[in-house]
Amino acid sequence: MGETIWTNAKLYTGYRVIDNGRMIVSGQGTIRAIGDELLPVPAHAQVRDCGGALLLPGFIDVHVHGGDGHGMMDASPEALDGMSRFHARHGTTAFLATTSTARADRIERALRCAAERVGGTPGAELAGIHLEGPYLNEKRRGAQSKEHLRLPQPEEIDAFVEAAGGHMRLVTLAPELEGGLAAVSRLAAGGITVSAGHSDATLREIEAAVQAGLTHTTHHFNGMSPLHHREPGLAGAGLALGELTTELICDGIHVHPAVVKLLFETKGPDKVCLITDAVSPAGLPDGEYGDVVVSGGEIRLKDGSSLAGSSLTMLQALKNAMRFTGYPLEKLLPSLTSVPARQAKLDRTKGSLAPGKHADFVLLTAGLELIATYVRGAEVYRSGLPVNA
Structure with missing residues (x-):
């Protein structure tokens, strides 16, 4: 050519x-x-x-579980290709296939499948892997499996990194757990971006995690200790600490538009990373899909206890962010391009x-x-x- x-x-x-x-x-x-x-x-x-x-520049989604009926945890090339095609239809050119909490063997199977498909998908490029869980705080687990939550263990972390075949680029964990700081240090030393998410950490615990190598927060404001004027929690730490880049699900459901604007004005677009957190039913008609219900753009567990990912696309996230903040396209663009590229360590070639x-x-x-x-x-x-x- x-x-x-x-x-x-x-x-x-x-x-x-x-x-x-x-x-x-x-x-x-x-x-x-x-x-x-x-x-x-x-x-x-x-x-x-x-x-x-x-x-x-094409949009880069560092936190996406699925779409159009396909999911990362399906652990099949067909599912990854389906995700790739769906998100390409909405402006995504690269993504990190994202796991969810499960048995170790199921996570490893999904990791190995994704590692083999990196660089080979037909739509948006599968550019790496995001491990979300299983090292999460039960209090802030949201829709993550309670049964399979556990404390981080070095041997299991190493096994997951090995299964990812050098393509692990982002890991979400709760750093306040026993062994959490050691896990942050271990992963960061291996060149992997570490994110605090599904966490009940205090400001002091997040400050310690930052010292250990933490640089990112997962779907900010969701699945974390909230901001309180006497204890800022993880939500406040993300706002206050310049070392942290904050993910944001900008659908107007997970985070109120006024708080979206607050985050952008506090952090600046260079420290906000727009994501979809899209799950398998994203893009499908309203209805029941397994243990979740899709209705009017919201995806919730059947019992109504928690949101369970989103049906958002990156292009819609951009439109929403422009409407919620009043910022022009060029000011917001880094949050969908250069910021996720930097956080996933893809910025040498993308973003x-x-x-x-x-x-x-x-x-x-x-x-x-x-x-x-x-x-x-x-x-x-x-x-x-x-x-x-």
Whole structure:
């Protein structure tokens, strides 16, 4: 495949906005050059006129369990491919397949399956793995399995990391558990980002975890000790500690729009990581699916005791964040691109549009409707909308 030059786009690189921008993509799916209308056209290059559409870095979802009836814990290539196709239809170009609390053998099976599929999915690229649980606090477990919660043990952690085949990029745990700080240190020393989630930790316990290597919080405000004026808890620690990047499910259900705005204004977009936390029934019609019920965009356990993930997509998260905060697209874009790339340690090749990086991008209309999704320069989804819609 030869070079392709994308022209006549409103181009958001992640660092600046270029009106009437051009981008040259190599035959290997990396960006060779990017700039304004004076960028020279290579001989024999295929020219793609964007018709004034918005060209953005693709969205990176570091916390996603499933979608369209498929789930990470199904532990099958077909399920991972189904997740990949579904989320590509909503602007995601890379994702971390995320586990949930279960027996050790079931988690290892899911990890090994995902490790074998990294870099090989047909839609959004499976770029790594997020281990959520089983080292969670029962008090803040939400929809996670109570039966399989346990304390972190070095031997089991090592077995999970090995099963992930070098692709473990993020781990969620409750650092206040016995052995929790040692687990944070062990994982961080191995180059894995560690996140506090499903945790009842105090501010002091989170400060100790930060010293041990904690840099992230999982679906902030959900599944954690709340902010109180005499004990800030994990919710307050995320707001107060500059070392922490905070995940956010921006669906208006998990977190009130006013609190979404508060988080962005307190932390800034460079410390907010938008996620979907989408689960298997995301994208399916209202109804019962196993032990959960989908109704009006909400996914809850049948007994109504807890939200059980979301039906959110990354593109909808962007639209919601713009509406809730009043921020322009370019200000919020890092929260869906460069921030998740940094937290997943994918930023050498993903998260912005720059020479040498993967050509992972989306084309949107001026009204933020998805036209097409591209991964490493290849079209993985097209909506049928004209570029000048």
